[in-house]
Amino acid sequence: MIRKALAPIAALAAVTSLFFSQGAHAESGWHLLNMRQGVTAISREIYSLHMLIFWVCVVIGIVVFSVMIWSIVTFRKSKGAVPDTTMVHNTKVEIIWTAIPVAILVAMAVPAAKTLVQIEDTRNTELTIKVTGFQWGWQYDYLENGVRFFSRLERKADAARQLGSGVDPNTIPNYLLDVDNPLVVPAGTKVRLLITAADVIHAWWVPDFGMKKDAIPGFVNEMWFNVDEDKTGIYRGQCTELCGRDHAFMPIVVDVRSKEDFQTWLKATAEAQKQAAAPQPAATAHAG
Amino acid sequence: MAQHAPAAAHAHDDHHDHKPHGWRRWVFATNHKDIGTMYLVFAGIMFFVGGLMAMVIRLELFKPGMQFVDPLLFNSMTTMHALFMIFGAVMPAWTGLANWQIPMQIGAPDMALPRLNNFSFWILPFASAILLLTLLVPGGGPAGGWTLYPPLALQTADAFPMTIFAIHLMGVSSILGSINVIVTIMNMRAPGLSLLRMPLFVWSWLITAYLLIAVMPVLAGAVTMLLTDHYFGTTFFTAAGGGDPVMYQHIFWFFGHPEVYILILPAFGVVSEIIPAFARKPIFGYEAMVYAIASIAFLSFIVWAHHMFTVGMPLAGQIFFMLSTMLIAIPTGVKVFNWSATMWKSSMTFEPPMLFALAFLFLFTIGGFSGLMLAIAPADFQYHDTYFVVAHFHYVLVPGAVFSILGAVYYWLPKWTSKMYDHKLAKVHFWLSAIFVNVLFFPQHFLGLAGMPRRIPDYATQFTDWNMVSSIGAFGFGLSQLLFPYIIWKCVRSGAPAPARAWEGAHGLEWELPSPLPYHTWETPPSAAVIARGAEH
Ligand SMILES: [Cu+2]
Numbered sequence: 081m082i083r084k085a086l087a088p089i090a091a092l093a094a095v096t097s098l099f100f101s102q103g104a105h106a107e108s109g110w111h112l113l114n115m116r117q118g119v120t121a122i123s124r125e126i127y128s129l130h131m132l133i134f135w136v137c138v139v140i141g142i143v144v145f146s147v148m149i150w151s152i153v154t155f156r157k158s159k160g161a162v163p164d165t166t167m168v169h170n171t172k173v174e175i176i177w178t179a180i181p182v183a184i185l186v187a188m189a190v191p192a193a194k195t196l197v198q199i200e201d202t203r204n205t206e207l208t209i210k211v212t213g214f215q216w217g218w219q220y221d222y223l224e225n226g227v228r229f230f231s232r233l234e235r236k237a238d239a240a241r242q243l244g245s246g247v248d249p250n251t252i253p254n255y256l257l258d259v260d261n262p263l264v265v266p267a268g269t270k271v272r273l274l275i276t277a278a279d280v281i282h283a284w285w286v287p288d289f290g291m292k293k294d295a296i297p298g299f300v301n302e303m304w305f306n307v308d309e310d311k312t313g314i315y316r317g318q319c320t321e322l323c324g325r326d327h328a329f330m331p332i333v334v335d336v337r338s339k340e341d342f343q344t345w346l347k348a349t350a351e352a353q354k355q356a357a358a359p360q361p362a363a364t365a366h367a368g
Numbered sequence: 369m370a371q372h373a374p375a376a377a378h379a380h381d382d383h384h385d386h387k388p389h390g391w392r393r394w395v396f397a398t399n400h401k402d403i404g405t406m407y408l409v410f411a412g413i414m415f416f417v418g419g420l421m422a423m424v425i426r427l428e429l430f431k432p433g434m435q436f437v438d439p440l441l442f443n444s445m446t447t448m449h450a451l452f453m454i455f456g457a458v459m460p461a462w463t464g465l466a467n468w469q470i471p472m473q474i475g476a477p478d479m480a481l482p483r484l485n486n487f488s489f490w491i492l493p494f495a496s497a498i499l500l501l502t503l504l505v506p507g508g509g510p511a512g513g514w515t516l517y518p519p520l521a522l523q524t525a526d527a528f529p530m531t532i533f534a535i536h537l538m539g540v541s542s543i544l545g546s547i548n549v550i551v552t553i554m555n556m557r558a559p560g561l562s563l564l565r566m567p568l569f570v571w572s573w574l575i576t577a578y579l580l581i582a583v584m585p586v587l588a589g590a591v592t593m594l595l596t597d598h599y600f601g602t603t604f605f606t607a608a609g610g611g612d613p614v615m616y617q618h619i620f621w622f623f624g625h626p627e628v629y630i631l632i633l634p635a636f637g638v639v640s641e642i643i644p645a646f647a648r649k650p651i652f653g654y655e656a657m658v659y660a661i662a663s664i665a666f667l668s669f670i671v672w673a674h675h676m677f678t679v680g681m682p683l684a685g686q687i688f689f690m691l692s693t694m695l696i697a698i699p700t701g702v703k704v705f706n707w708s709a710t711m712w713k714s715s716m717t718f719e720p721p722m723l724f725a726l727a728f729l730f731l732f733t734i735g736g737f738s739g740l741m742l743a744i745a746p747a748d749f750q751y752h753d754t755y756f757v758v759a760h761f762h763y764v765l766v767p768g769a770v771f772s773i774l775g776a777v778y779y780w781l782p783k784w785t786s787k788m789y790d791h792k793l794a795k796v797h798f799w800l801s802a803i804f805v806n807v808l809f810f811p812q813h814f815l816g817l818a819g820m821p822r823r824i825p826d827y828a829t830q831f832t833d834w835n836m837v838s839s840i841g842a843f844g845f846g847l848s849q850l851l852f853p854y855i856i857w858k859c860v861r862s863g864a865p866a867p868a869r870a871w872e873g874a875h876g877l878e879w880e881l882p883s884p885l886p887y888h889t890w891e892t893p894p895s896a897a898v899i900a901r902g903a904e905h
Contacts, residue, residue, distance in 0.1 A: 112830060115750055115817045130747045137737035144704060148729060151711040155647070163649040164713040174656055177705045178698060185694045188744065193687050195746040200683045241434055241826055249432040250829050256432075257828045280520040281613060283678060283753060287819040291749050294679045296614060297519060298607020301680035320753040320821040321678075322513045324520055325440045328824035 116287055119311035119336075123290025125195050133188060140184075199291065202302050205272035207265070213275075213282030213295035213319065216326035220263050223274075227349050233329045234258040241329060257316040262333035264349075266342035268309035275301040280324060286317035286334055294321055307336045387887055395490075398482035400467045401784070401885065403489050407464025408777070410492055412853060414456030415770075417500070419846050421449035426842035428825050429835050442825035443511035444527075448499065450514035451531075454631065455538040456496050458765070461773045462634045463488075463545045466573050468784060470549060472878035472885075473567045475558025475894045480551040488544035495537035502527035502534075513823060515624070516591065518605040518616050522598050529599070532591045539584040546577035546584075553577075558877070558893040564658070565899070567876050568651065571658050572637025575665045579626045579633070582669075587623040590616060614679050621672035629668045632764060633661055635732075635772035636703060639725045641876065642779050643707055646722035647714035648873035653706040660699035660706075667696050677748045686745045693743040697736070704733055719871065720794035724775030727767055727802045735763030738813065753823075756816025762809045771801070774852065781856065782870035786883035787863030793855050800848035807841030877902035 117127045155161040210221035217232040233241075237255050240247035249255040265271050275284050277295040285292035289305040307315075317332040337345065388396055397403050424445045428436050437445070467485065471478055479485050502509040507525020510516070516531075524531065553574050557566070566574075593604040594616070603609025605616045636657075644651045651657060673681060673689040681689075707729055716722070738760035742748050751757060774797075782788050811834035816822075820831045827835065869879040880898050881889065894902065 112818045112834070113814045116819070126746045126750055129744055130741065130750065133741050133744050133747065137740060141733070141737060144708060144733060145730065147708050148711065148726075151708065151714070152716065152726065155711060155714045155716055157648070157715045157717045161713075161715040163647065163715040165649055167652065167709070167713055168650050169653055169655075170709075173709070174653060174702070178702060181698050181701045185697060189691055189694060192690060192744045192746055196683060196686055196690070199746060199749070200686075243434040243438055245433070247433070249826075255829050256826060280523065281517060285753075285821075287750065292678050292752060296607075296679065298611075298613065299680065317819070318821050318824075322443070322517075322520065322823045324511075324523065325438075325443065327443070328439065328821075328826050 118288040118290045119307050119315070120289050120305050121308075122195070122199055122305065123288060125198065126290045129192055129195060132191070136184060136188065202272060202304055205270045205304055207269055208272045208274060209263070209265070210274045210276070211263075211284055211295065212278055213284065213323070213330070214278040215280065215324050216319075216330040218259075218263075218282075218284070218330065218332060219278075220261075222346065225346055225350055227346060227353060229261045229349075229353075231259045231261045231263065231333070233331060234260055238329065254316065256329065257318070257331050257333070259331055259333045262314070262335040264335045264337060264342060264345050265307070266339045267307045267312050267336050268339065269342075270304055270306045272302065272304045275303060281321050282319045282323045282330070283321035284317070284332060285320045286315050286332055288315045288317075289334075292320055309338075312336045312338055312341075397486055397489075398478075399887065400471050400479045400482070400485065400889070403479075403482075403485050404464045404467030404469075405784075406489055407460050407467060407492075410489075410496075411457050411461035411464055411773075414452050414460065414496060416849070417496075418449050418452035418457055419849065421445045421452065422842060423846050425449065426839040429827070430839040431836065432827055432829050432832055434826055437825070439825045440508055440511050443513075443823065444503065444509035446823055447510045447512065447514050448503075451499060451510075451535075452496070453765075454514070454627070455535070456492075456499075458631050458769050458773070459538075459542060460492060462573070462576070462631075463542070465569075465634065465638070465773070465776050465780075466545075466549055469780065469878060470552055470570055470573060471556070471889045472783075472881060473570050473876055474553060474556060474561055475877050475890045475899065476552060476556035477888045477890050479548050480556055481548045484544050485548050488541045488548065491537050491541040491544075495534045495541065498530050498537070499534040502530045505530065515617075515620055516594060517620075518594060518597065518613050521594060522606075529595065532595050535591050536588055539588050542580050543584050546580040549573055549577040550581075558890065558899055560896050560899050561877075564655065567637075568640035568654070568657055568661075569634065569637035572633045572635075572640075572661055575661050576630050576633045579630050579665055579668065583623040583626045583630075586619060587627075590619040590623065593619075614676070617676050617679060618673065621675045622669070624675065625672040626665070626668040628761070628764075629664060631769045632732075633665065635728065635769045636661060638772045638776040638779075639707065639728050642721045642725040642775055643710050643729075645779070645871050645874040646719060646725075647711050647716050649710060649714040650875075651706065652709035652712075653702070656702055657706055660702045663699040664696060667692060667699070671696065674743060674745075674748070677745050678752050690743060690745040694740070697740050697743075700736055704729070704736070717872075719778075720789075720791060720798055721775045721779035721871075723795065723798045723802075724771045724778065727798070728771045728775065731763055731767030731771070731802075731805070735760055735768055738763065751816060753821055754816035755812040755820045755822055758822045759809050759812035759816060762812070766809065767802070767805050771805075774801070777856070779871070779874075780878070781859060782863075782866035783878055783881075783883065783885070785860055785863060786866055786885070787859050788866040788870065789855050789859035789863055793851060793858075797848060797851040797855060800851070801845060804841045804844035804848060808838055808845050809841070811835075811837045811841075875902060 115127055115130050117124050208223050210223055212219040217230055219230050221228040237252050240249055240252050275293050275295045277297045282295040283292055284295055291303050293301045293303040313336055315334045319327055319330045428442055505526040510524050510527050510531040512521040512524060553570060596602040597604055597606055603611040605611045605613045640651055640657055671689060671693045674693040677686060742751055742760060778794055815831055815834050820827055868883040877894055880902050
């Protein structure tokens with residue numbers, strides 16, 4: 081409902097964004113100026129709340145700033161303005177400008193609270209993955225399927241990001257946003273993450289999913305997402321709670337696949353991990 | 369004026385009264401003006417120390433890749449930049465302004481507790497020195513963020529006890545300073561100057577002082593628990609021993625949220641002094657302004673968890689903290705509307721203090737808007753710990769708190785020195801600051817919304833452009849601040865004499881005092897007529 085009401089405003093915003101991106105290089109665009117809409121129902125809900133409150137601020141800003149600018153331009157001593165020193169108080173006006181913000185806030189609070197209720201509705205999840213943050217990477221554990229692996233910054237980027245490495249980050253695709261083993265999840269599935277940490281606090285965030293949650297040692301936080309059936313692909317994020325020296329270097333990559341592809345991947349990985357774990361006579365096999 | 373002729377005649381007494389000279393004047397200072405000056409000079413030095421750290425941060429972030437500093441040093445730069453700016457620059461600057469202004473504005477001879485005043489100042493240089501020296505100890509400075517969240521903070525090496533000791537000292541200093549402010553305001557107002565006739569700067573400081581006394585001990589408790597967790601085997605915040613790392617965050621932000629109002633409430637007071645003076649019109653809604661400050665102060669105690677929406681709070685907790693946070697917009701709005709109404713049908717001139725106050729009005733309001741956006745809990749899941757937050761709090765703290773401090777100094781400097789500074793140069797300082805502060809911080813909104821986390825020394829390449837813009841703004845802003853000490857130095861050295869009422873529209877008891885100021889501010893309380901003239905808001 082909010083989204084429909086915002087359609088004309090969004091169009092205006094798109095035009096504004098075009099204006100802003102003039103002159104910047106090709107990579108720039110709307111997504112580099114504003115929050116992304118994301119690929120889940122919740123992320124779009126959050127996006128429309130964000131746009132709603134943004135436009136509320138813009139409208140209030142236009143009104144308030146216009147009054148200020150009008151005053152600055154008009155009521156100048158150099159223009160012979162004479163101050164009205166009796167104007168020190170006006171109960172009616174003061175009640176109005178207290179009441180209007182109250183009304184706006186109530187109007188904002190209702191949809192925001194509704195979204196919160198949806199976000200916290202963790203019923204009927206279909207797949208549970210335990211996510212453990214550590215200094216500095218992530219461990220993913222498919223609790224029902226026995227698949228588990230570590231996920232760390234991809235090597236080329238890791239070499240390039242060393243102090244004075246001499247490597248131009250622009251030559252590395254997805255610099256700092258690529259990992260060795262991405263988290264793989266099915267689209268169109270309510271995936272539950274149980275988030276915790278092994279050492280210090282981290283936070284798991286993929287902007288396209290709309291949610292971020294702290295990974296806290298000793299706590300298991302719960303968070304879910306459900307990527308649209310047709311939005312398979314790679315989504316990237318980062319740790320968003322300062323966690324020490326390499327906080328900037330523990331990205332999150334989620335590979336969203338169709339349900340069938342996911343099942344195929346899950347079976348193959350489970351099999352491979354079982355084999356790797358089994359005692360082998362000759363060589364000690366270690367994957368990754 | 370006539371009744372002050374004797375005070376002016378006394379001025380020559382300065383040379384043979386009990387006023388100490390040389391270094392003793394400063395080390396043993398008990399005079400509120402001398403202590404105020406020391407606070408302000410100290411704050412100025414810390415502003416440049418913290419600013420230098422910001423320059424290191426923006427230099428490293430100028431382009432992707434690690435060029436200049438190790439990530440750990442980068443983290444300690446962000447941590448210490450915050451600690452120095454908050455505890456070293458902004459809070460002492462407010463205390464310095466309180467020291468100078470409160471006795472003058474309430475008709476008192478000095479602060480109520482002059483030796484305590486001396487003590488609370490002299491703690492600060494030691495505290496800051498300890499904090500700064502952490503950069504040299506094994507393991508480097510504190511690097512876990514100024515919030516010192518455990519368990520990360522517990523990984524700090526030798527800097528850890530030093531940081532906590534420094535925070536304790538700074539806390540002691542602000543509590544003592546606050547006690548002094550409260551005692552002075554409550555007991556030393558001139559007869560007839562009732563609370564609701566006090567200037568708004570005094571009001572804002574009275575409320576700030578109560579906030580400080582309420583929350584600094586909470587911070588002290590939190591960091592002491594960190595200390596015992598680290599060295600004495602307690603596990604307040606260590607999950608492995610049955611402790612709770614999130615409890616630290618609750619305790620910290622119970623201090624931390626009122627703390628941000630401690631930084632901004634005196635700014636409200638200053639702006640409420642400057643705008644009426646240059647609009648030549650009394651403040652609109654004086655009582656509403658007082659009540660708005662008081663309600664903001666009260667609300668600041670019940671909103672703390674909006675800093676922690678992502679820790680995994682129950683739904684009811686999230687909704688409560690979202691609503692209470694949104695409520696803050698109401699008294700804050702009242703203040704902005706009242707300032708605007710003060711300018712309506714006024715007669716304005718645009719001297720440097722007024723320029724800073726007007727920039728405050730526009731840019732603080734922008735910071736207020738992003739604050740309102742951050743209050744929306746679901747949206748905060750996206751904003752949290754990104755550059756959007758960095759942009760938000762820098763908008764309220766730099767063009768908010770810092771600009772109003774600069775404005776306050778430009779407003780009262782002619783009173784303090786009885787000389788006028790170079791207006792042209794001060795206007796250059798203003799315009800450079802106002803332009804660069806936006807170049808510096810506005811793009812950070814875009815960076816945050818596009819997904820750049822805060823507190824990272826290196827970033828994905830799509831964030832390059834706006835980081836470059838932001839860094840250029842930072843260098844420009846940093847350099848333009850060098851004008852400020854020069855303008856003051858030049859004013860003290862060779863400023864033209866300023867009249868006792870330095871600004872045509874300035875009201876308040878401080879402008880009723882002769883210039884140069886007598887050594888003891890109001891040796892006899894101002895008469896009812898002077899109060900009536902001075903206290904008309
Ligand atoms: Cu992390």
